[in-house]
Amino acid sequence: MPDEQSGLFSDSQDERGRLDSQKDAEPAAAHPLEVSQVFCGSSSYAVRDELQELVRRDLLGPWDGETEQFRPRAQGPRERYLVGMLGPKRAPEPAAKQADQLPETGLGAEGDGEAELPDVFTAQNLGRIWASSMGLSFAVPADVDVLTVTATWGRYAKVETEDEDGKKRHIWAREPESYQHEVRLEGSPADRIPLTGTHPDQPGVLLAVDTRPRDGRRVVELALINAQEEPASNGDTAWLFQAALKVTALDGQAAVFLPIDDPLDDLAAVAGDPEEAHLRLLYRHHRRYASGRNI
Numbered sequence: 001m002p003d004e005q006s007g008l009f010s011d012s013q014d015e016r017g018r019l020d021s022q023k024d025a026e027p028a029a030a031h032p033l034e035v036s037q038v039f040c041g042s043s044s045y046a047v048r049d050e051l052q053e054l055v056r057r058d059l060l061g062p063w064d065g066e067t068e069q070f071r072p073r074a075q076g077p078r079e080r081y082l083v084g085m086l087g088p089k090r091a092p093e094p095a096a097k098q099a100d101q102l103p104e105t106g107l108g109a110e111g112d113g114e115a116e117l118p119d120v121f122t123a124q125n126l127g128r129i130w131a132s133s134m135g136l137s138f139a140v141p142a143d144v145d146v147l148t149v150t151a152t153w154g155r156y157a158k159v160e161t162e163d164e165d166g167k168k169r170h171i172w173a174r175e176p177e178s179y180q181h182e183v184r185l186e187g188s189p190a191d192r193i194p195l196t197g198t199h200p201d202q203p204g205v206l207l208a209v210d211t212r213p214r215d216g217r218r219v220v221e222l223a224l225i226n227a228q229e230e231p232a233s234n235g236d237t238a239w240l241f242q243a244a245l246k247v248t249a250l251d252g253q254a255a256v257f258l259p260i261d262d263p264l265d266d267l268a269a270v271a272g273d274p275e276e277a278h279l280r281l282l283y284r285h286h287r288r289y290a291s292g293r294n295i
Contacts, residue, residue, distance in 0.1 A: 060084045061242055062154060062174055070172040072163065076236040077156045077172060086153070087130035088228040088238040089203070134243055134294040135208070135223030139258040140185070142216055147256070148248050150180045151195060151207055151224050153240040172236070182250065185211050185218055203227040205240065217258055222247065223293070259287040 061081045062068045070080070078085065140147070159173040179195045190210050197204020208223040224245055228238045249256045270276035 066154075066174065066176045068174045069159075069161070072161075072169045072171055074172065076234075077154075077174075077241050078236050078239065081241060084242050084244075085130070086134060086224065086226040086240040086243050087132050088226055088230045088235075089132065090230055131294045132227075133208075133223045133225040134245075134292075135221060136245060136247075136290045136292045136295070137219065137221040138247070138290040139214075139217045139219050139260055140256050141258065142213065142218055144218065144249075144256050145184060145186050146250050147183050147185065147220070148180065148250055148252065149183050149207065149209075149222060150178065150246040150248075151205075151244070152176070152178045152246070153205075153224075153243040155237070156239070156241060157237050158234060174241075177240075179207075181207065183207075183209050183222075185209075185220060197228065203229060257289045259289055260291065261288050 057063045059082045061077070061084070063080075070077075074080070153176075154174045155177050156172050156174050158170045160168055161171050162168050177196075181193055181195075183191075183193070189212060191208070193207040193209065195205045195207055204227060206225040206227055208221075208225055210221040210223075212219050222245055224240075224243055226238075226240050231238055270280060
């Protein structure tokens with residue numbers, strides 16, 4: 001019996017010694033920064049496109065998808081994004097309240113000279129101006145009577161959510177908006193198509209269409225207008241974010257748009273100047289088909 005016990009004891013010691021030697025033989029775990037990284041193959045064009053997409057999502061949005069939600073206590077979308085926003089009509093304020101907002105001029109009766117007149121501080125000078133419309137202009141042949149226009153934007157509102165601890169919080173959430181219309185180009189030269197807020201007492205978002213004939217073609221101007229009233233609280237709810245307009249032919253495929261400022265059109269006018277002709281030919285493969293406004 002003692003021999004068996006001593007044999008078991010010596011066996012356990014040997015096993016422990018082997019484990020200790022194996023542990024000493026194993027290399028120490030390398031620091032994460034010292035581990036070599038393996039990158040997938042890519043091209044400079046792919047890297048540029050990825051960087052462009054990240055910049056677009058960061059400045060224009062939406063960063064986290066079409067139905068993104070901000071974290072609790074986050075500021076509104078006007079603080080998050082920098083471009084692509086259309087503000088509502090500014091709520092009128094009484095004259096007395098506007099006067100209270102004017103900074104003091106510091107004029108007094110001291111001195112022998114004449115007092116300087118104060119500067120005129122308008123609402124724009126006080127930082128209360130923003131764009132409420134955006135659009136584009138283009139040209140189509142005179143026989144094109146209808147186009148398809150799609151207006152899209154994001155609307156942000158406060159929604160109630162529940163966190164992991166069961167507490168209810170209000171966060172900003174995005175709701176995508178999309179409206180498609182067949183726009184007639186004949187008839188009235190100007191048209192206003194309501195997209196939201198069809199009731200006269202509830203102004204909403206409008207699509208303005210202006211057409212005029214010129215040199216056998218039709219020049220079309222489209223504008224997305226935010227005609228909503230500015231609310232007293234949570235003003236970001238009346239703003240349009242990531243506003244966009246898409247225009248196609250009625251079937252979505254026909255090439256109905258005519259180039260504007262075509263470099264090949266005025267080569268005859270600069271034929272006597274080789275340098276001007278050369279400069280125009282540099283852009284002969286880059287025709288422009290639309291001019292933007294506020295974009």
